[in-house]
Amino acid sequence: AQSVTQLDSHVSVSEGTPVLLRCNYSSSYSPSLFWYVQHPNKGLQLLLKYTSAATLVKGINGFEAEFKKSETSFHLTKPSAHMSDAAEYFCVVPEWTGFQKLVFGTGTRLLVSP
Amino acid sequence: EAQVTQNPRYLITVTGKKLTVTCSQNMNHEYMSWYRQDPGLGLRQIYYSMNVEVTDKGDVPEGYKVSRKEKRNFPLILESPSPNQTSLYFCASSLGRTLSYNEQFFGPGTRLTVL
Numbered sequence: 043a044q045s046v047t048q049l050d051s052h053v054s055v056s057e058g059t060p061v062l063l064r065c066n067y068s069s070s071y072s073p074s075l076f077w078y079v080q081h082p083n084k085g086l087q088l089l090l091k092y093t094s095a096a097t098l099v100k101g102i103n104g105f106e107a108e109f110k111k112s113e114t115s116f117h118l119t120k121p122s123a124h125m126s127d128a129a130e131y132f133c134v135v136p137e138w139t140g141f142q143k144l145v146f147g148t149g150t151r152l153l154v155s156p
Numbered sequence: 157e158a159q160v161t162q163n164p165r166y167l168i169t170v171t172g173k174k175l176t177v178t179c180s181q182n183m184n185h186e187y188m189s190w191y192r193q194d195p196g197l198g199l200r201q202i203y204y205s206m207n208v209e210v211t212d213k214g215d216v217p218e219g220y221k222v223s224r225k226e227k228r229n230f231p232l233i234l235e236s237p238s239p240n241q242t243s244l245y246f247c248a249s250s251l252g253r254t255l256s257y258n259e260q261f262f263g264p265g266t267r268l269t270v271l
Contacts, residue, residue, distance in 0.1 A: 051196070085160075085246060085262040086199075132198060143189070143214060144260060146198035 044069050044137040046116075048147035056155050061105075061120040063150045065133030068114065075116045076134040076144075077107055086132070092116065103127070128154045158183045160263035162247050168269045169237055177232045177266050179247030187250045187258070188230040192216065192243040193265075199246065205230055237270045244268075 090101025
């Protein structure tokens with residue numbers, strides 16, 4: 043079974059400082075991996091996805107993530123946080139169990155202070 | 157505008173009073189699913205549908221029903237709601253069932269409180 047573990051439930055940064063949201067995956071094969079973002083009172087939006095092409099994936103709003111097979115990690119980064127980045131972020135892996143479904147991590151809430 | 161819509165957005169009800177949360181998409185997507193989101197648990201799939209008249213259980217189907225009579229609509233039915241179904245619900249759709257390659261588009265969510 044596929045699973046993802048988000049290592050931090052909350053991350054606090056100051057505006058203009060780097061962001062690092064950590065995700066480790068467990069898979070018996072090289073998986074696809076996604077990051078979704080959920081702004082307050084909004085639905086989920088796909089931020090970026092890895093599908094076994096380039097290991098460094100660029101997403102929207104300046105976010106990027108690097109797939110590291112040796113570390114089974116897919117951490118999300120951004121060089122400089124903006125107030126509008128405050129949201130909840132989910133690391134997600136699709137899984138086949140007769141059909142394909144998305145398996146979500148427990149989420150990391152990013153807080154950005156002025 | 158391509159979108160997934162849900163209604164109502166907010167609902168407070170009482171135990172045992174049947175309710176339906178509607179979901180509609182205008183993208184001609186085949187695959188639709190329902191998730192519930194609870195603090196510390198992320199999103200968990202309730203039911204999914206691969207096409208009209210084809211539905212199946214996800215990870216947490218107890219207490220829920222769905223139907224898929226038309227391609228665009230996928231209502232979630234709670235026949236006898238209970239307080240443990242208080243949650244934030246999301247409907248999602250995608251063009252195909254291979255989610256590695258087909259992005260799932262999410263609705264805005266329905267916040268349900270069962271007293």
